[in-house]
Amino acid sequence: MGIARYEYRMHWRRRGLLVITLAMLSITLIAAFLTRHEMGNLEQIAHKREVLTNSILSLTFIPVAAVVGIIVPFIMADSVPRDKKLGVRELLDSTPVSPATYLAGKVLGGWLSLSVSVAGVVIATGLTWRLIFGPFDVLSHLEAWLVGGVSMIIINVGLTILLCASQPDVRRAILITVIFFVLLPGVIGFNPRGNLWDSFNPIRPGIFFYYANLVDTAQETTPILSVEMTIITGLAQLGLAWLVAWNWILRRTGHD
Amino acid sequence: MIEIHALNKIYKGKVQALCDVNLNIGTDMFGLLGANGAGKTTLMRIIAGVLRPSSGSVRVFDHDITSPKGKQAVKASLGYLPQELGLYPSLTAREFLDYIAILKGIADKEVRSHQITEVLEQVRLSDAADQRLSTYSGGMKRRVGIAQALLGNPRLLVVDEPTSGLDPEERVRLRNLLSDMAKTRTVILSTHIVEDISQSCNDLAVLDHGRVLYRGSPRDLIAQARGKVWHIMTQGERPDHGLSVVSTLQMQNGVQYRVIGEPGSQYEAVPVEPSLEDSYMWLMRQTRVGAEA
Numbered sequence: 001m002g003i004a005r006y007e008y009r010m011h012w013r014r015r016g017l018l019v020i021t022l023a024m025l026s027i028t029l030i031a032a033f034l035t036r037h038e039m040g041n042l043e044q045i046a047h048k049r050e051v052l053t054n055s056i057l058s059l060t061f062i063p064v065a066a067v068v069g070i071i072v073p074f075i076m077a078d079s080v081p082r083d084k085k086l087g088v089r090e091l092l093d094s095t096p097v098s099p100a101t102y103l104a105g106k107v108l109g110g111w112l113s114l115s116v117s118v119a120g121v122v123i124a125t126g127l128t129w130r131l132i133f134g135p136f137d138v139l140s141h142l143e144a145w146l147v148g149g150v151s152m153i154i155i156n157v158g159l160t161i162l163l164c165a166s167q168p169d170v171r172r173a174i175l176i177t178v179i180f181f182v183l184l185p186g187v188i189g190f191n192p193r194g195n196l197w198d199s200f201n202p203i204r205p206g207i208f209f210y211y212a213n214l215v216d217t218a219q220e221t222t223p224i225l226s227v228e229m230t231i232i233t234g235l236a237q238l239g240l241a242w243l244v245a246w247n248w249i250l251r252r253t254g255h256d
Numbered sequence: 257m258i259e260i261h262a263l264n265k266i267y268k269g270k271v272q273a274l275c276d277v278n279l280n281i282g283t284d285m286f287g288l289l290g291a292n293g294a295g296k297t298t299l300m301r302i303i304a305g306v307l308r309p310s311s312g313s314v315r316v317f318d319h320d321i322t323s324p325k326g327k328q329a330v331k332a333s334l335g336y337l338p339q340e341l342g343l344y345p346s347l348t349a350r351e352f353l354d355y356i357a358i359l360k361g362i363a364d365k366e367v368r369s370h371q372i373t374e375v376l377e378q379v380r381l382s383d384a385a386d387q388r389l390s391t392y393s394g395g396m397k398r399r400v401g402i403a404q405a406l407l408g409n410p411r412l413l414v415v416d417e418p419t420s421g422l423d424p425e426e427r428v429r430l431r432n433l434l435s436d437m438a439k440t441r442t443v444i445l446s447t448h449i450v451e452d453i454s455q456s457c458n459d460l461a462v463l464d465h466g467r468v469l470y471r472g473s474p475r476d477l478i479a480q481a482r483g484k485v486w487h488i489m490t491q492g493e494r495p496d497h498g499l500s501v502v503s504t505l506q507m508q509n510g511v512q513y514r515v516i517g518e519p520g521s522q523y524e525a526v527p528v529e530p531s532l533e534d535s536y537m538w539l540m541r542q543t544r545v546g547a548e549a
Contacts, residue, residue: 002358006344006351013346087342091404093306094336095359096328102359 003102007079007109008116016075021117024064028125031059032132052129052136057144060125061212064118068152069203072114073160073181077173079106080165099249103165110157118149147227148211152204155234156181159202162241166248199233206230257282257442258303258412263312265298265466273298275466277312285438287457287474288446289536295466296446297339300416303444304336316412332361335410339417339446341401345390349381349400352389353407360408375403378433380426394421402430406437413443419452431456454532462539470539474532481516481535486525488513495523500541502534516541 011017035055080103083089092102122145129136163180164173181202188201199206207230258281265274274295288296301307302314305327317333319326343352350372357368376382379399389397398421405413415434419427434443435456447453453460454474462470462477470477485502488495491510495501499517516538519525530538 002355006347006355006358009351010344010346085342086344087338087340088344090301090306090338091336091341091356091401092359094304094331094334094338095356096331096361097359 001105001108003097003105004108004112007106008112011075011109011113014075017113017117020067020071020075021120024067024118024121025124027063028060028121029128031063032125032128035059036132048134049136052133053140056125056129056136056141058212060121061144061148061208064121064149065152065204065208065212068114068118068149068156069208070181072153073156073177073202074174076110076114076157076160077164077177078170079110079161081167081170081173084168085170100246103162103245103249106165107158107161110161111154114153114157115150118145118153122149144211148207151231151234152207155204155231155238156202158238159234159241162238162245165245196229196233199230200237204230204234257317258444259313259315260299260303261313263299263302263314264310265295265302265307266310273466274302274309277463277466277468279461279468279471281442281444282459283438283442284459285435285443285445285457287453287460288444288463289448289450289453289460290463291448291540293465294448294463296448296463297416298466299463300414300444300446301338303412304334304338304414305331306336306338330412333411335405335408335413337401337405337415337418339420341397343389343392343397343400346388348386348388349376349392349403350385352400353404356404357407362408371407371409372403375406378406379403380429395423395426398422399426399430402433411441413437413441414446415443416446417448418445419447419449427452428455450531450533450536462536464540464543469543474535477535477539478530478532481530481538483527484516484518484538485528485530485534486515486517486519486523487528488515488519488523488525490523495519497522500537502537 078085083092122141126138126141159180160177164176167173167176185201185203188198207227210227258279260277260279260281263274263277264272266272277295277299288299290296298307302309302321303316305321309322314321316326316330319329321327321330344355347355353372353375354368357371362368362371372385373382376385379402381396381399381403384392384396389400392400398418402415402418405415413434418434419430422430431452434445437443438456445452445457458473460470460472460474460477461468488499489507489510489512495513495515497520499515499519501513501515503514505512505514514528514534515525516534
């Protein structure tokens with residue numbers, strides 16, 4: 001936990017996380033501002049609460065999930081290679097902490113930092129919606145973040161840190177991130193009606209389309225990627241990445 | 257305490273950094289002297305358990321450093337200052353030391369806090385302890401490096417070029433601090449600054465191209481160079497004929513050269529008592545001459 005705590009502190013003191021938190025907050029607040037007239041006329045609509053709930057899910061989950069899926073990996077990519085770049089790695093290697101604990105601390109610190117960032121956005125947007133437009137289904141809003149948001153954070157942040165852990169420098173780590181989080185989604189495609197292969201997309205279309213309220217599951221005739229399947233596939237990817245990182249740890253323990 | 261036997265290290269690219277090194281290092285302060293690229297840092301990194309040797313054995317406090325269990329045991333009682341130490345610029349010195357203390361396994365927060373305050377005082381950084389490391393000068397960063405090595409009261413202190421980047425006053429202070437530390441533990445000091453060794457070590461090894469050229473006390477090394485160091489006064493022309501010039505001093509009546517070797521009768525050479533630096537230079541010169549022969 002000590003490593004995670006300091007990792008958390010260092011993430012927040014670098015500008016990247018602060019900038020994306022403010023960006024996510026700005027995007028969702030701008031969305032609220034732009035839709036204020038449309039939402040203001042909801043007094044006449046019978047299902048105001050339901051419409052407001054759908055709107056907050058769509059207008060906040062889309063930008064935040066896109067940021068977590070695509071931008072955040074670039075901030076987390078250098079978590080391990082940065083230690084080498086800064087010249088701290090040799091000192092860390094001389095301490096009795098095991099490489100697995102060190103790596104786990106890095107991952108935990110990444111999860112913690114981004115979770116706090118996203119929690120801030122979720123609370124701010126929820127309060128904004130409540131104050132400006134009126135009551136909505138808070139539980140649905142929370143579910144979207146606690147299930148959809150947190151699982152995306154756990155999978156994508158963990159994957160990024162573990163995949164980049166074995167890279168010798170920050171540039172290579174960024175290259176891996178481009179391949180995995182930009183090129184791979186391009187190759188796989190972004191399809192909510194996909195098969196198992198589509199669920200490997202790091203943008204996590206199963207979670208994204210469901211919680212962003214972009215697919216009406218009741219109307220669909222073709223099978224939709226389920227949230228559960230997407231999470232299971234993501235966790236499997238995470239497990240594979242851990243094996244890759246573990247193999248790297250075993251090879252580099254003691255260096256060559 | 258530390259037994260090194262037939263140690264070799266060959267890096268990728270077939271660079272032999274250490275060649276059949278045999279050393280026994282006891283408690284007290286041990287100096288490793290050598291030019292840049294002599295293999296000092298490689299040896300220090302192997303002793304610290306961050307580099308695997310190609311062959312040979314290293315036993316530290318009866319633990320085999322080449323086995324994972326032994327390495328772990330040695331790391332638990334080690335304070336290490338690498339030659340090139342980086343710090344996290346966004347942390348303060350106190351936070352950085354706390355982080356390292358956690359990694360060293362000091363779980364109790366109060367114990368950590370007490371030790372951090374103590375080591376910060378020892379390296380005279382108490383006043384700047386809560387400033388970000390990005391604002392520190394090179395010398396201050398080096399002192400943070402020394403402070404982290406002292407955390408956990410290690411039985412073995414391995415310090416690689418600890419005085420580089422320090423001003424003369426800080427260098428003297430650090431040497432005294434390391435000498436104090438050596439009263440109760442093993443301190444291995446690696447440096448290419450001869451003065452650091454001469455002022456603080458009773459036992460040393462000289463490395464050159466990965467081989468141990470000399471192992472013994474500074475006094476014995478100086479004794480070997482006795483009768484080989486001279487002062488020669490000229491009107492400016494540099495002494496030649498196979499002599500190595502150690503220093504040059506402009507005087508009112510000419511230029512005084514301090515040389516090593518066998519000066520011919522053409523010079524009015526005056527024998528002088530060798531310093532450790534002279535002795536080191538003489539040793540290196542002998543090695544070169546031997547290799548050429």
